[in-house]
Amino acid sequence: MNIFEKTWLFFTQDGAWAGTGGIWQRVAEHLGYSGLILICAAVIAVPIGLLVGHTGRGENAVVAVTGALRSLPTLGLLTLFALWLGLGLTAPVLALVILAISPLLAGVYSGIAAVDRVTVDAARAQGMTESQILFRVELPLALPLIFGGIRNAALQVIATVTIMAYINLGGLGRYLIDGLAVRDYPRMVASVILVAALALIVDLILSLIQRAVTPATSKELS
């Protein structure tokens, strides 16, 4: 029996999907962690991105910081934070929020900054306030790029949430880490397939939402 047949067996065995430690539970955990991380990262990244994109101040800092955050090894951060904060959700969520901030911030900032200045000036000439300009003109026009950032962040987070199983948490990484520990390679292959499938499905859903909420004008522009 080759590894693919054994992997198939993993998916079809009794109790593979339902129940404690089953695939559905792991998928739910995986999505829960990912959602929590994306929301935390968005709370930090979106206001900063809007502000910097709108005012044009601090662009260099944003570019430098997002670049630097991108280069931090997430597993190293996870270990560092877990040594500081102990086991539990906080340490890995913090490590992954740092991972997710970078694409979100880049998307929001560049989306706003890329809006044609002539359009912004026209809005200002009509007497719109700065916040009206930001939320009624710049933000809708920036949505395609912002959504690009969200999809990028979601993909990275869903793929990397697997490392939360390095400590005592769940998610689909459990199969990967536990499988490696006992050299159960079919279980690891199954984990990889599930994570990839989940990432693709989430990306597909996000792209549909993107299509639904993006204004017609900017669809033509993009």
Next chain:
Amino acid sequence: MTSLNRRRFFGLAGVSASALALSACGISGETAFGSGSTDGTVVIGSADFTESQIIVEIYAAALKKRGFTAETRPAIGAREAFIGALEEGAVGVVPDYTGNLLLFLDTSATAVTAEEILSSLKDALPEELSVLEPAPAENKDSMVVTSETASSLGLRSMADLSAHPELKLGAPPEFAERSYGLPGLKSKYGFEPAEFSPINDGGGPLTVQALLDDDVQVVDLFSTDPAISRNNLVILEDPGNNFIAQQVVPVVNGKLVSVAAADVLNEVSALLTTEDLVALNDRVSGEEKANVATAAGDWVEEKFPS
């Protein structure tokens, strides 16, 4: 990282060489080697982790102290590699751990006590190899608690755990499934922890921190981990031999090691304790970052008579 490698290393049950295992061909333990004379140089190889290198440097320093010529071949690799090197005669001596060596040679071995393992080893080893006297020093998985937990719950042995099902246990993920892990604790001691926390750093700093933070109350650490003495932790006794014996033992190619040199190694084994290994690991991997040869040389200087 060292402990992660070690864990991986121990896990390598790998290829069984039992097909080669003949009945040790007249080599009756101790030092009765073939008549082939040696040129006096003993070549000692080590596995690819720090503790093995420390033991190798101890062997070398002890032999030199008695006027032998000794050379070291550090970090040959995992067990497959260094047993192969011994059989080929590239090295004459390699230190190993009795339990894991036996499981490597015979994956179906069932011996658990130090004596059983030693006598099974003699049958399982290939013809040209034999083991000398094992040391009291052992490096094996151990159930460890803080001294506060030990005193407040009155824990001395793993048998005491069954009265405390509220305890949480932290260990590498494989502990959930291996026979010495949760299944062994349940069948040998009737202990099922309230929660099992898989921590994937092979008994490293995260595991120790989780114990100190009281996230878990019992953890699986290696018995020679300096973190045990540094944090005043308590190793629970294992009367039911859940974790099989892992005594440090020199594995030798009889054609390459003289009886006199083997006697020296036997003397080293008689003196080497688990506490010594803990202290040596601490000097090399801890704050001091001592050179392996220096730390080993100091031990020989202090403990080994000339």
